[in-house]
Amino acid sequence: MYREQIKVLDCTIRDGGLMNNHTFDDRFVREIYRTISRAGIDYMEIGYKNSRKLFESGKYGAWKFCEDEAILRVIDGIESRTKLSVMVDVGRVDMNDIQPKKKSPVSMIRTACYVQDVDKAIHMANEFAGKGYETAVNLMAISKVRETDLDECLAQLEEECRCDVVYLVDSNGSLYQENIEYLLKKAKGIVKTKEIGIHAHNNQQLAFSNTIEAIIHNANYLDSTIFGMGRAAGNCPTELLLGFLKNPKFDIRPVLDFISREMVPLSKRVEWGYVIPYAITGMLDEHPRLALKLREGDQKENYREFYESLSGSAGID
């Protein structure tokens, strides 16, 4: 697949950071930035821009806050055409922390929100746009949204929001390719003046195929993470996506190198990927939080009981 407009955004540090409280050390983040730059990937999302007033600093690493100094430290001296992105959640950012773009190493700010919070997200995204940033609004938990609410939300984004991209986020990893086709056609039909993006989760091993399906139906902004690292089951693996895309600007080889040197060892210490409780929440269209909790306790391998508790099928035989 080659389409010039396609942009890949690697969010390993941001989504993967949800599995280690954003504690990647500077060396690791420098290495991944070098890798992504050499691979020709368009964007790297380096973390969340949360307010330190809302979170205990000692509990989290630098990439939950993404202060410009921290970012400058890890990109210093590395040749790159990759743009940096940060994510903000509605209600967790201090708008005064956001410098005008020309004073910041960040190029893009993505605002994550549930459909019911889209008014706030639009307000925030417009403010970021006013400060000179590229902007996106990431609509989370899209599988759970009532159709009329989604229609209205997309129309509002089209009419009221200055964002460049509207992302559909399959937070639960529950969508199949036919759902992706349907949602992409809908979004492209309503949001005519902006790009559509896709952020897929891999609970059912469908993150890559759902990303392909979104590409076929004209999504141009594609999220991925190296070796699929991300919350719970993780995301569309960057290496598979680069293998599929035929744009010569990409080079998969630095990514392969990074996986063997860094991600394989890391995957022995931090769990993500195809783990049955995450698959179960995916197939039942539930948020992975209960599965994440299960994996922390001594019932972690009790898949049948977990399924029965979520699906209400206990005792039925």
Added chain:
Amino acid sequence: MYREQIKVLDCTIRDGGLMNNHTFDDRFVREIYRTISRAGIDYMEIGYKNSRKLFESGKYGAWKFCEDEAILRVIDGIESRTKLSVMVDVGRVDMNDIQPKKKSPVSMIRTACYVQDVDKAIHMANEFAGKGYETAVNLMAISKVRETDLDECLAQLEEECRCDVVYLVDSNGSLYQENIEYLLKKAKGIVKTKEIGIHAHNNQQLAFSNTIEAIIHNANYLDSTIFGMGRAAGNCPTELLLGFLKNPKFDIRPVLDFISREMVPLSKRVEWGYVIPYAITGMLDEHPRLALKLREGDQKENYREFYESLSGSAGID
């Protein structure tokens, strides 16, 4: 997805056996047979029916030969409506080993062949049909077949073969959903009086989505393996497929139980699944044999070099 005609064939023991020389012990095979029976799965493929004259018996377990006595030992006393299947390769079976159906615990014989060997496969499948078996012909390495050869092969199967099912096998795990759609439409257009089956490999995490794509385009015979166990990257996971199919004859819970008790421990001793060299052979549309060889040696984590050696991109920077 609910379509009454859909049949699931679990081939964990057969395809998974390629990773342990078919040495599953009787206890394990009894347990998986019990699990598959309770789950309501239509078929279980228990191994290969190879001739002992061609293979050193000491090197392989029972499921490379599938003698009726071995099969009877592991199914004895277990209540089941699951039919048993065995696979034969062209040129590796002694046709005299095949009893008439009424004397055998096996219901279905599937003949695996490359497209160039389809004449032999047709001859064999017709003989099995004559002995009273359900029969299938599994066309391997479908991603590598020249289009006109495939057309001719499918027409021959339609006209000359008594088999019930023609399977398309993505041996390399290289096909994307658009390829599956194309191949299924072609097969359904030519093979009008038989069912079409799909056997996908998971090198690029596409085995499940490709199976869904095949279902959408009217494949009714679906191969899967529990926890995805199979050669190299493995196959479409049975548990995901059952989660997707809405036919009430299936019950996912015994499968979940079996995964926690048996497959998770097994996966620590035998390697299959998402391993980067398998992903690389998938994206380059190569057979996984070189990746399997790599994983046995001390260069097993040298992904970049492996990619460069296969793609001819070494030294290009």
